[in-house]
Amino acid sequence: MVVDDDQDLAEMLGIVLTSSGFDVDLVSRGDEALEVFRNNPPDLVLLDVMLPGIDGIEVCRLIRQESMVPIVMLSAKGETQDIVRGLEAGADDYMQKPFRDKAELIARIRTRLRRTNADVTGLLTIGDLSIDVTAHEVHRGSTVIQLTRLEFDLLVALAKDPGRVFTRDALLSEVWGYRHSTDTRLVNVHVQRLRSKVEHDPEHPEIVMTVRGVGYKAGGPA
Amino acid sequence: MRGIRRALAQSLATKVILSTVLLSLGVISLAGSALNSRLSDGLRSAAFNSAISESKYTFFDAEYKLAISRDSTVDERKKILADIIVNATTQVVKEARREVIFLRVPRAVKPSISYEMASSFVRPKNIPANLRIEVAKSAQPQDMYTNIQDSAGYSREVLIVGKRISIPSGGPYEMYIVFSLQDQTTTLQLIRNSLLITGSVLLILIALITYLVVRQVVSPVREAARIAMQFTQGDFSQRMKIESQDEISILANSYNEMALSIEQQITRLENLSRVQQRFVSDVSHELRTPLTTLRMASEVIYNQRATFEPVVARSSELLFAQIERFERLLEDLLEVSRFDAEVAVLEPIDFDVINLVKRCVTDFELGEVDTQSGIRVESDSTSVLIKADVRRVERIMRNLLSNALDHADGKEIIVTVVATDSEVGIGVRDFGSGLDESALIRVFDRFWRADPSRARVRGGTGLGLSIALEDARLHNGELDAWGRPGKGAHFVLTLPRIAGESINGRPIKVTPKDFHEDIFYQ
Numbered sequence: 254m255v256v257d258d259d260q261d262l263a264e265m266l267g268i269v270l271t272s273s274g275f276d277v278d279l280v281s282r283g284d285e286a287l288e289v290f291r292n293n294p295p296d297l298v299l300l301d302v303m304l305p306g307i308d309g310i311e312v313c314r315l316i317r318q319e320s321m322v323p324i325v326m327l328s329a330k331g332e333t334q335d336i337v338r339g340l341e342a343g344a345d346d347y348m349q350k351p352f353r354d355k356a357e358l359i360a361r362i363r364t365r366l367r368r369t370n371a372d373v374t375g376l377l378t379i380g381d382l383s384i385d386v387t388a389h390e391v392h393r394g395s396t397v398i399q400l401t402r403l404e405f406d407l408l409v410a411l412a413k414d415p416g417r418v419f420t421r422d423a424l425l426s427e428v429w430g431y432r433h434s435t436d437t438r439l440v441n442v443h444v445q446r447l448r449s450k451v452e453h454d455p456e457h458p459e460i461v462m463t464v465r466g467v468g469y470k471a472g473g474p475a
Numbered sequence: 476m477r478g479i480r481r482a483l484a485q486s487l488a489t490k491v492i493l494s495t496v497l498l499s500l501g502v503i504s505l506a507g508s509a510l511n512s513r514l515s516d517g518l519r520s521a522a523f524n525s526a527i528s529e530s531k532y533t534f535f536d537a538e539y540k541l542a543i544s545r546d547s548t549v550d551e552r553k554k555i556l557a558d559i560i561v562n563a564t565t566q567v568v569k570e571a572r573r574e575v576i577f578l579r580v581p582r583a584v585k586p587s588i589s590y591e592m593a594s595s596f597v598r599p600k601n602i603p604a605n606l607r608i609e610v611a612k613s614a615q616p617q618d619m620y621t622n623i624q625d626s627a628g629y630s631r632e633v634l635i636v637g638k639r640i641s642i643p644s645g646g647p648y649e650m651y652i653v654f655s656l657q658d659q660t661t662t663l664q665l666i667r668n669s670l671l672i673t674g675s676v677l678l679i680l681i682a683l684i685t686y687l688v689v690r691q692v693v694s695p696v697r698e699a700a701r702i703a704m705q706f707t708q709g710d711f712s713q714r715m716k717i718e719s720q721d722e723i724s725i726l727a728n729s730y731n732e733m734a735l736s737i738e739q740q741i742t743r744l745e746n747l748s749r750v751q752q753r754f755v756s757d758v759s760h761e762l763r764t765p766l767t768t769l770r771m772a773s774e775v776i777y778n779q780r781a782t783f784e785p786v787v788a789r790s791s792e793l794l795f796a797q798i799e800r801f802e803r804l805l806e807d808l809l810e811v812s813r814f815d816a817e818v819a820v821l822e823p824i825d826f827d828v829i830n831l832v833k834r835c836v837t838d839f840e841l842g843e844v845d846t847q848s849g850i851r852v853e854s855d856s857t858s859v860l861i862k863a864d865v866r867r868v869e870r871i872m873r874n875l876l877s878n879a880l881d882h883a884d885g886k887e888i889i890v891t892v893v894a895t896d897s898e899v900g901i902g903v904r905d906f907g908s909g910l911d912e913s914a915l916i917r918v919f920d921r922f923w924r925a926d927p928s929r930a931r932v933r934g935g936t937g938l939g940l941s942i943a944l945e946d947a948r949l950h951n952g953e954l955d956a957w958g959r960p961g962k963g964a965h966f967v968l969t970l971p972r973i974a975g976e977s978i979n980g981r982p983i984k985v986t987p988k989d990f991h992e993d994i995f996y997q
Contacts, residue, residue, distance in 0.1 A: 268775065351769075352771070
């Protein structure tokens with residue numbers, strides 16, 4: 254599903270995505286997006302920030318309330334606060350217009366759609382969490398913790414190699430599929446969000462731990 | 476002493492009070508001493524006049540009594556003399572005020588009977604010899620101020636009036652009346668003390684009054700200074716209070732008008748800047764969306780170029796390349812206007828700068844298949860952690876490397892990283908065409924190119940170095956350039972280890988180590 258108020262751009266995205274083998278729904282208004290989303294649940298949402306009706310960040314929040322579908326924000330502004338707001342509203346990734354190239358867009362979409370960590374199966378433990386990779390579920394005791402697909406991927410990426418320190422760049426390439434980028438805000442915001450869901454006390458994380466000046470690592474099993 | 480001088484230099488109030496007190500001290504002591512001398516002169520002359528007239532009467536009385544005693548016996552005459560003494564000395568209450576003495580004129584023929592006689596507290600030796608000579612010479616009364624020792628040994632000031640009189644059957648005698656000036660001296664002392672006390676009290680009061688008056692003037696001035704200081708520190712709402720119609724209020728009024736006008740100007744400029752910021756943001760959105768469509772459309776066309784006629788195929792390549800260039804230019808322009816609007820924000824994180832440099836270099840080496848320039852990274856350390864905006868530092872590195880590759884003429888490029896405790900320096904040295912003096916001044920100017928005729932290998936926007944400089948300064952860092960025609964160029968980035976702290980030196984000197992000025996051959 255592509256939500257963008259610029260009809261020409263939406264159409265162009267449609268052409269590009271269709272030619273790469275995706276089925277595309279085009280929506281041009283923020284207030285229509287949710288309806289289309291419910292009627293025909295997509296595998297992924299490309300969402301512009303500036304939309305008539307309700308803005309993209311709000312749309313993102315609303316979709317996130319009812320679905321864990323991957324959301325990629327499209328931003329023309331590139332100002333930090335917009336990006337961070339979008340990510341905090343639940344977006345998995347964002348792309349700044351104009352896109353670096355078509356291949357990059359397609360690559361990012363494929364990364365978001367692909368089952369990452371396909372090589373990992375079975376049960377992983379990290380702290381007092383148990384991760385059922387096959388069933389795509391995270392448990393703490395008997396409680397199921399709801400994670401978006403990206404948050405799940407991030408957690409699995411860290412958990413499958415406990416103790417290894419991942420740099421932000423490494424996580425970017427592993428989880429987001431970036432070939433090179435220095436935009437580590439993406440990682441920071443998602444780690445914060447993941448912590449708010451899985452940590453007992455997000456101020457003193459025990460599961461996703463910061464290694465100052467380097468990156469993050471998974472905490473050991475409890 | 477230094478403390479006083481500093482207080483004088485720093486405080487108007489101290490200065491005014493001190494000078495007022497000093498001047499008043501002068502005036503009061505002048506007036507006091509004038510008053511003192513007038514009073515003592517007056518007292519003296521009053522005492523003198525009364526003593527003279529009194530003594531005239533006493534002399535007359537004595538002469539008369541002696542004259543009529545012509546027929547008396549010696550004892551009777553002695554009795555008369557004693558009476559005269561008693562009369563004269565008891566005229567007033569205080570015994571000590573008058574003393575009378577009769578002395579025989581010296582060198583007169585010594586008679587058989589001596590009538591020398593004195594009241595209780597005076598001795599013949601108390602009468603000064605020169606007064607006696609005067610008295611002996613003249614028929615008129617003579618007077619003299621002198622000091623005599625009293626029985627207790629104290630020196631007292633006295634006025635002595637003497638006259639020659641004759642005692643029947645006794646010959647010429649001198650009669651002296653000694654007036655004590657003790658009362659007068661006491662009074663004068665009292666006056667002097669009163670003057671001194673009054674003067675001191677007056678002086679203290681003057682100091683106090685000056686202080687109060689000065690405070691009235693100085694405290695509005697201090698207040699004005701305080702308000703101006705706060706204004707300087709950015710609190711533009713500060714105004715001076717106007718409580719009266721005096722000169723201070725005129726000052727306050729004009730100050731307030733100035734403050735208002737400055738505040739309005741600033742608000743106007745802030746609004747302008749906000750409008751500009753808004754414009755930048757709008758332009759960014761408005762241009763980027765169509766550019767995205769253009770970009771994707773051109774990419775679709777470009778990917779199909781193999782099926783086009785050669786002319787159309789070439790055109791699609793040009794279209795594709797130029798859209799890309801246009802995009803870079805737009806990004807750079809937006810970045811520059813962000814700096815101009817002062818809305819660029821630093822987002823520092825901890826990272827390893829050597830890692831970053833190596834990655835940039837690798838990226839360039841992978842991307843630049845058409846260049847022969849190798850890039851060598853030299854550093855003593857394997858890892859240098861800094862806290863900075865990694866996106867900006869990477870952009871600086873890319874701009875410097877891209878610039879160096881453009882001008883290296885295929886020769887090697889050396890990147891050095893040197894870290895100290897508080898700074899890190901990154902030098903990018905090329906050995907290509909170099910820069911002359913005039914170029915060095917302009918190298919950071921926007922859209923300036925070292926050699927306009929040069930092919931734009933990497934299609935730089937002409938804004939790269941200018942943005943790099945702004946990025947460096949945003950970190951409180953510096954970007955220096957060195958160059959000599961034909962000897963290459965050297966760009967040195969100096970950043971504080973923690974963004975925002977100040978840099979105290981340059982870990983890498985901008986003049987490269989390998990370069991020595993050929994002064995001997997010039």
